[in-house]
Amino acid sequence: MDNTANSGAIVQTEDVDLFYRVYNAAGGRPTAEQLQRDYLDRGSDGLELFARLRNISGERIADRLTKNPDLYADAKRCLAALPRAKVRLETALHTLGHLYADARFPPVTIAIGRGKPVAVGGPDTGIQVGLEALCATDWLNPNVEDRIVYVLAHEYAHVQQVIAATIGDKEKPTVLELSLVEGIGEFVGELIAGQVAYSRNAAAAAGRELEIETRFAADLDKTDLSDWVYNATPDTPGDLGYWVGYRIAKAYYRNASDKRRALREILEMTDARDFLARSGWYPGIELN
Structure with missing residues (x-):
């Protein structure tokens, strides 16, 4: 079976939009309560999973924001690179589906977290990306678009790995x-x-x-x-x-x-x- 027909990359960014609505309404200084109530508790299923897997809470985001406000102010610039990165990712996943017939392509949830991790992916959890962390790690690759594509390709490989489902x-x-x-x-x-x-x-x-x-x-x-x-x-x-x-x-x-x-x-x-x-x-x- 050739799985290329099912290899479209569904990249969900609505949680980023939700975060910045809360962030902007609070003048860049949302409280832990606002972040929990108006962002994390109202986010997508992917964000809920990301928060649970990586212990992300309103309190932890607020603490990180206080210590490193530039991390969250700068993350918005990476959104502009997403459309082209998504096109390139679709091409990469088409290749994966062609080479590996049993490949799976769960959606990617791009959200705002507590500064780390950059991304997580696995056979049972799909892929979650912390945009603020990915945007800040320019040492991975100085080109934001390239960074997004290569990190997500790496995570999609984890989705396929049998050992990735049990190593944790x-x-x-x-x-x-x-x-x-x-x-x-x-x-x-x-x-x-x-x-x-x-x-x-x-x-x-x-x-x-x-x-x-x-x-x-x-x-x-x-x-x-x-x-x-x-x-x-x-x-x-x-x-x-x-x-x-x-x-x-x-x-x-x-x-x-x-x-x-x-x-x-x-x-x-x-x-x-x-x-x-x-x-x-x-x-x-x-x-x-």
């Missing part, structure tokens, strides 16, 4: 497991949209591939993730597990004679150790 229930996932979750998101995102979301990681690793991946090989069974994932800041690249996981997935794909089958196996991977063994990856591998 695991008490202590390993460095390898989470690096593959994120690295596969990067690889599939690049495959369908043309570039990874975390583009600065390759530059940070250039010339250090063997050294970085030798350290990774020593740490891959550890459950202390702090050296490898979810540690990036605007000043420090971090998240090098994304880059290593991407390279493992790319090695797997490159070494496969049947690329469509390989993509299915990448997305449906559940055993990280077995996948690594079959990938052909080793520290410092040269990948074109």
Whole structure:
């Protein structure tokens, strides 16, 4: 079955409009009560899910707004990039549907959150994006339109991943497991949209591939993730597990004679150790 006919990107932005109505009516200083009552409690189902998954409340938004008002004042400029980004995303998802017949395309909810995370996506939850966080993370990609496209392509890859549905229930996932979750998101995102979301990681690793991946090989069974994932800041690249996981997935794909089958196996991977063994990856591998 070719799933390309069902690959239209439904990008919902009404929660952003709702937030800025509350924000503007309060002169840019809404209270926690106003944010809870007039924004979060009146938002879409996608916003309700986002708030529940990431502990977003009126109080937490108000606190963030007080500490960093520019975060919310600047986010409005990113709305202008959404129409063109949506067209490009539809093209990427059409490619995904063509390459992977079982692909799913839940709607994207773009809303305003508490400054993080940038985006979350999974097989059972769809995709939610914090516009203020995405707009502020120009270190991901300086071009706002590109940033939106590549981040959403990455998140749509997570929607397809079998392991992404269960990894959150695991008490202590390993460095390898989470690096593959994120690295596969990067690889599939690049495959369908043309570039990874975390583009600065390759530059940070250039010339250090063997050294970085030798350290990774020593740490891959550890459950202390702090050296490898979810540690990036605007000043420090971090998240090098994304880059290593991407390279493992790319090695797997490159070494496969049947690329469509390989993509299915990448997305449906559940055993990280077995996948690594079959990938052909080793520290410092040269990948074109």
